[in-house]
Each structure stands twice: as structure tokens, then as C-alpha cells.
Amino acid sequence: MIFNNNTAQQTAELLLQINAIKLNSKNPFTWASGWKSPIYCDNRIILSFPAVRNYIRDEFAKHIEEKFGKPDVIAGVATGAIGIGILVAEAMGLPFVYVRPEPKKHGRQNQVEGFLQKGQNVVVVEDLISTGGSSLLAVEALRNEGANIKGMAAIFTYGFPVSKERFEVANLDVFTLSNYENLLQKAVDKQYVSENELETLSAWNANPAEWNLEV
Numbered sequence: 001m002i003f004n005n006n007t008a009q010q011t012a013e014l015l016l017q018i019n020a021i022k023l024n025s026k027n028p029f030t031w032a033s034g035w036k037s038p039i040y041c042d043n044r045i046i047l048s049f050p051a052v053r054n055y056i057r058d059e060f061a062k063h064i065e066e067k068f069g070k071p072d073v074i075a076g077v078a079t080g081a082i083g084i085g086i087l088v089a090e091a092m093g094l095p096f097v098y099v100r101p102e103p104k105k106h107g108r109q110n111q112v113e114g115f116l117q118k119g120q121n122v123v124v125v126e127d128l129i130s131t132g133g134s135s136l137l138a139v140e141a142l143r144n145e146g147a148n149i150k151g152m153a154a155i156f157t158y159g160f161p162v163s164k165e166r167f168e169v170a171n172l173d174v175f176t177l178s179n180y181e182n183l184l185q186k187a188v189d190k191q192y193v194s195e196n197e198l199e200t201l202s203a204w205n206a207n208p209a210e211w212n213l214e215v
Contacts, residue, residue: 007063014052022040023197033131041128053084074097112142156183
């Protein structure tokens with residue numbers, strides 16, 4: 001669920017402007033999962049554009065407090081959300097921790113890095129939600145440390161049904177600054193894509209795994 005329409009439209013436009021989101025329906029990208037996709041989202045590039053990263057930071061800080069109340073800790077999902085998570089924590093005057101995909105193989109073997117006490121209220125910051133699997137692994141790790149997860153805030157989501165179902169099962173409230181629907185609308189309005197390309201992008205999002213087989 002997006003925080004609000006205005007933020008979703010503005011975020012989508014900014015991501016398109018800095019090429020954080022690349023659209024190419026004729027020469028699809030290949031994801032790590034093996035899926036063929038006409039879209040590739042790299043939100044790490046946001047950190048290289050001060051005006052954009054400040055906008056993302058401020059929108060996160062404002063909406064997190066509105067939706068979840070002010071938490072005790074902000075947690076970023078490694079590695080993509082560490083940078084923006086730190087900025088959000090700084091803006092809100094809060095401690096920050098980050099969550100590895102899995103525990104370290106040496107040393108203290110931490111999965112959650114930073115100082116976190118049992119019972120603390122935590123909002124998780126994520127850069128991108130696709131199937132929701134890696135996001136939920138981070139939430140599980142935090143809950144195993146005794147954290148009370150108030151919710152998750154992400155920059156962008158593809159809006160796949162599988163992620164929505166997983167978040168419901170995990171009893172996790174998730175809000176995003178923008179989503180696929182708003183991205184497509186802004187991409188057409190600003191002529192990043194044609195109407196024909198829009199049909200391809202919409203068809204892919206409806207069933208990305210099967211679309212892979214059709215290409």
C-alpha cells in the first residue's frame with residue numbers, strides 16, 4: 001500500500017529521471033531469480049543524487065511517524081537499504097541497525113548489526129519489494145532478537161500478489177513511497193514509454209513468471 005498518491009507520483013518521476021528505474025520492453029533484463037523482466041529497479045543510485053535522496057529521506061521520516069508512530073529504532077535491510085535507512089534514522093533522531101541476509105560465518109555471528117534491545121519498537125526500511133522473501137527474512141531475524149516490528153516502509157514495490165499474501169501471513173503492515181501502477185502512469189505521462197510498451201509492461205506485471213516463458 002502506498003503512503004499517498006502525491007508521494008507515489010513524485011517518487012516515480014524522480015526514480016525515472018535519475019534512471020534508478022529502467023524500462024526496456026524490447027530487450028528484457030534477467031533477474032537473479034532467472035525471470036525475464038522489462039523493468040529493472042536499482043534504488044542504490046538514489047544515494048548519488050543529493051536532492052533525490054533528501055526527498056526520499058524526508059518523505060520516509062514524515063510518513064513513518066504518521067503511520068506507525070515514532071519507533072525506538074530504524075532497521076535497514078542489507079545491503080540496498082542501509083544507506084537510506086541511516087539517513088531516515090538520522091532525520092528522525094533514532095538509533096539504527098541493519099539486518100544481514102544471513103548470520104556472519106565468523107566473529108559474533110550476528111545477523112542484526114547494531115545495538116537492539118528486546119521489546120524495542122522497530123520500523124524496517126527496505127529499498128525494493130519484489131516477492132517479499134528477503135524482506136520477511138529480515139523481519140524474522142529482528143523478531144528473533146525480541147524486536148516489536150511496527151511495520152515496514154519501502155521505496156518501491158512491484159505489487160506482486162505473492163508479496164501481499166506473505167506480508168498478511170506474517171502480520172506485517174507495509175507501506176511504500178511508490179509502486180508499479182504509479183510508475184507506469186508517470187512513464188506514459190512523461191513519454192518514457194509508448195502505449196504499446198505500456199501493454200507489455202502491464203502484461204508482465206500481471207504474471208511475471210509466465211511472461212518469462214512467452215518471451
